Amino acid sequence: MTIEQLLIEKILPRVRKPAQYLGTEWNSVHKDFDAVPVRMVFAFPDLYEVGMSHLGLQILYGLVNQRENCLMERAFAPAVDMEAELRRAGLPLFSLESHRPLKDFDIIGFTLQYELTFSNVLNMLDLAGLPLRSADRQDDQPLVIAGGPAAYNPEPLAPFIDAFLIGEGEEAVLEILDLVGEVKGGKGRAFRSQLLERLVEIPGVYVPSYYRAEYTEQGRFKGIKPIHPKAPERVQRRVVRDLDTAYFPLSQLVPLSEAVHERGMLEIFRGCTRGCRFCQAGVIYRPVRERKPETLLAAAREIIKNTGFEEISLISLSSLDYGALDQLLPQLTQGCEATRTGISLPSLRVDSFSVKTAQGLPGRRTSVTFAPEAGTQRLRDVINKGVTEEDLFKAVEAAFDAGWFAVKLYFMVGLPTETIDDLKGIADLVNEVVQIGKSYSRGKKRPRVTVSASSFVPKAHTPFQWEGQNSRDLLKNKHEYVRELVKRSRAEYNWHSIDTSFLEACFARGDRKLADVLEAAYQKGCRFDGWSEHFRFSLWMESFQELGLDPVDYAEKSYSYDEALPWEVIDAGVSRDFLIEEHQRALAGKTSPDCRTSRCGKCGVCSSLKVANCLVKGRGR
Amino acid sequence: MSRYRLEYMKKDTARYLSHRELMTTLQRALKRASFPLTYTKGHHPRPKLSYGPPLGVGVAGLREYMDLELDRQISSREYIQFLNDQLHPGISARDLVQLDPADMGLGKFINLACYRIELDSAISSAITTISWEQLFNKLEEEYPGLKEGLLKWCADPVEGYLEVLMQVGQEGVSLRNLLEALNKGIGTTVLLPSLVTRTGLFHLENGMITDPLNKCTYLL
Numbered sequence A: 001m002t003i004e005q006l007l008i009e010k011i012l013p014r015v016r017k018p019a020q021y022l023g024t025e026w027n028s029v030h031k032d033f034d035a036v037p038v039r040m041v042f043a044f045p046d047l048y049e050v051g052m053s054h055l056g057l058q059i060l061y062g063l064v065n066q067r068e069n070c071l072m073e074r075a076f077a078p079a080v081d082m083e084a085e086l087r088r089a090g091l092p093l094f095s096l097e098s099h100r101p102l103k104d105f106d107i108i109g110f111t112l113q114y115e116l117t118f119s120n121v122l123n124m125l126d127l128a129g130l131p132l133r134s135a136d137r138q139d140d141q142p143l144v145i146a147g148g149p150a151a152y153n154p155e156p157l158a159p160f161i162d163a164f165l166i167g168e169g170e171e172a173v174l175e176i177l178d179l180v181g182e183v184k185g186g187k188g189r190a191f192r193s194q195l196l197e198r199l200v201e202i203p204g205v206y207v208p209s210y211y212r213a214e215y216t217e218q219g220r221f222k223g224i225k226p227i228h229p230k231a232p233e234r235v236q237r238r239v240v241r242d243l244d245t246a247y248f249p250l251s252q253l254v255p256l257s258e259a260v261h262e263r264g265m266l267e268i269f270r271g272c273t274r275g276c277r278f279c280q281a282g283v284i285y286r287p288v289r290e291r292k293p294e295t296l297l298a299a300a301r302e303i304i305k306n307t308g309f310e311e312i313s314l315i316s317l318s319s320l321d322y323g324a325l326d327q328l329l330p331q332l333t334q335g336c337e338a339t340r341t342g343i344s345l346p347s348l349r350v351d352s353f354s355v356k357t358a359q360g361l362p363g364r365r366t367s368v369t370f371a372p373e374a375g376t377q378r379l380r381d382v383i384n385k386g387v388t389e390e391d392l393f394k395a396v397e398a399a400f401d402a403g404w405f406a407v408k409l410y411f412m413v414g415l416p417t418e419t420i421d422d423l424k425g426i427a428d429l430v431n432e433v434v435q436i437g438k439s440y441s442r443g444k445k446r447p448r449v450t451v452s453a454s455s456f457v458p459k460a461h462t463p464f465q466w467e468g469q470n471s472r473d474l475l476k477n478k479h480e481y482v483r484e485l486v487k488r489s490r491a492e493y494n495w496h497s498i499d500t501s502f503l504e505a506c507f508a509r510g511d512r513k514l515a516d517v518l519e520a521a522y523q524k525g526c527r528f529d530g531w532s533e534h535f536r537f538s539l540w541m542e543s544f545q546e547l548g549l550d551p552v553d554y555a556e557k558s559y560s561y562d563e564a565l566p567w568e569v570i571d572a573g574v575s576r577d578f579l580i581e582e583h584q585r586a587l588a589g590k591t592s593p594d595c596r597t598s599r600c601g602k603c604g605v606c607s608s609l610k611v612a613n614c615l616v617k618g619r620g621r
Numbered sequence B: 001m002s003r004y005r006l007e008y009m010k011k012d013t014a015r016y017l018s019h020r021e022l023m024t025t026l027q028r029a030l031k032r033a034s035f036p037l038t039y040t041k042g043h044h045p046r047p048k049l050s051y052g053p054p055l056g057v058g059v060a061g062l063r064e065y066m067d068l069e070l071d072r073q074i075s076s077r078e079y080i081q082f083l084n085d086q087l088h089p090g091i092s093a094r095d096l097v098q099l100d101p102a103d104m105g106l107g108k109f110i111n112l113a114c115y116r117i118e119l120d121s122a123i124s125s126a127i128t129t130i131s132w133e134q135l136f137n138k139l140e141e142e143y144p145g146l147k148e149g150l151l152k153w154c155a156d157p158v159e160g161y162l163e164v165l166m167q168v169g170q171e172g173v174s175l176r177n178l179l180e181a182l183n184k185g186i187g188t189t190v191l192l193p194s195l196v197t198r199t200g201l202f203h204l205e206n207g208m209i210t211d212p213l214n215k216c217t218y219l220l
């Protein structure tokens, strides 16, 4: 029996949500596997329902499959029941489209959305029948590459991945595929050693085996040095200069099995220059590049026609900042009328303008979410979140006025310089929002106010990369303290697992030594660490201990400016000086302006990457 | 406003879609095929579609139905083609007929289903020791209502299948219960939904059986 037959007859009858393994989604591309010279599988190290909502997958899938001489298929992390079935039947992990083993592809490409999917990367390699470590894989086995935001600190995964692609993939993936085609020639397989020799020449490619991590005698990290003549000192990220003409998928995959978000995705711009100091996305996607409204309207029409989705979402890091909303929205709304397609904004800016804009859009209205992030003006200045109390109250009022009956507020606990006043401040803000809500009660029912609090995780390449995370005990006390206060105003308080944020912090600033911890934890059974029902913290702690590494040191350590940092082998374009200055301004409580509306803040991205903010209406003021 | 009834099938790998997944799939296909769907009013408009009794994950259906409200009359022939061009492998539209304005709708109409269960050789041989007759007589004990709900059954050991005619919407009468009861009775776990095909849905009244497109009438 082929994998496909076994799957359909023996395995699918026994697993939950079998439709996710069929691979027959609308707009899925099924090419003649044996007739296509270069084959890549996009490996998403999380469940189907998460991966199918991911824009990066849709972009690369469409882009690569447009090319006649290439194919891209998909593989997601199999759910736990499916993994058991595969292992029991001795079947390898397969791609969804042609149900071929991952081993049959030239390239296995992982996307790393965040650190807690790393154990799934190992699991997928293992299920594919590949040795976990690059050094143990045979030369003719598939090339394993990885990209995505968590690749900006690639070190903890360095021994497992042949090459990382840093930055935006649209152009670089095609260069990689071309190269593989060339090196492969007409042969069955390109040798990895030959491939890497050439891949290292592609800008944005980091080949970890061409570098050595150096430590002092005390075991302190000293730096990462190239040990291969072609390997650059630092690997600069890739960036698409002109997004307006860049490829965008119009025939997007329509999930068969339920996904987190089922909607057409319209990426209206990329990058955000608001400069929140904890935010990694705000650094690694700079500068802002907006698409023209004409381009977007034409794309939206096609997406609706090709997918039949009930909703189209305007994707970006802060969609309300789009410069031509006044042009785009009325026309888009009109275009969506006949098919009753809803329009959604992934998040609202904290102001009444946002609310009024969202109110005018067709579509479902569940709850409205605002992210003030911190409880006092002082701390919001520290993190450079340009939001005032008044903004928030006005936004909330506008939301209730517009008929929303549920408000969600996002806060971060454990931010640098935080004091008890800042925590109190959260409760005060929430209380005020609840009071505003009271006057909008319907009979006995009051609007629902929910607080969702996360714990600060220092991320690589941000102004807060030098800051340690609060200890777990402290975070716990802080969350409990705020929850008690918030409870008095009868709002709901939810907080993310502290253990999870702690592990995330370890890996976000981890070095190569963590690879051993990761492997050990994986061997003990860790996977789906981002899912509370699967997260097994004690196994992680055991693994750290066995390897003599202290997780507390990784998560809580504050670095000084003259220390080398493991992720500095990656050049995100933003200068070190700028990050230091931003860090110092943060500590001094000074805000910095947004270069989208104000002067250039000299972060270094535009000069070093030879790009510029590209705004449909030109720079304001 | 015009109402139509669509007959479609869900088979091969599409049998693994859940009812909900199938509903979404059909709805999006209808949209792509530019059916002039009628939508509900309000902030969250939905097309006015209603589906026949749900088909479980794994179960195929040869004659399944849904009712749709459209803004105008359409050519059935043409639109079946449009729809089939937009449907996934394993799902296909077979027939589309305009409904009488007085039609009671699928929900009220369908009260009977016919299932065919494939039996593998293991089952067929196990069944020689205990006859189908005995098996069905025993159903009553643990699954109250199930036996009355089973109007007819017939096993064909040579072809290797079992066919049952079962009431729809009665307490305790479901394919799931039937499979569970049979598995228990035979002492196996191999009768899975993926061996089952729903071959038809009907309306039973006064001993007469009618199909939802009103094309045939049979005597029970």
Ligand code: SF4
Pocket (backbone or CB within 6 Å): A273, A286, A287, A288, A595, A596, A599, A600, A601, A602, A603, A604, A605, A606, A607, A612, A613
């Ligand atoms: S270099 Fe200046 S204009 Fe460019 S992203 Fe940085 S701050 Fe903005």
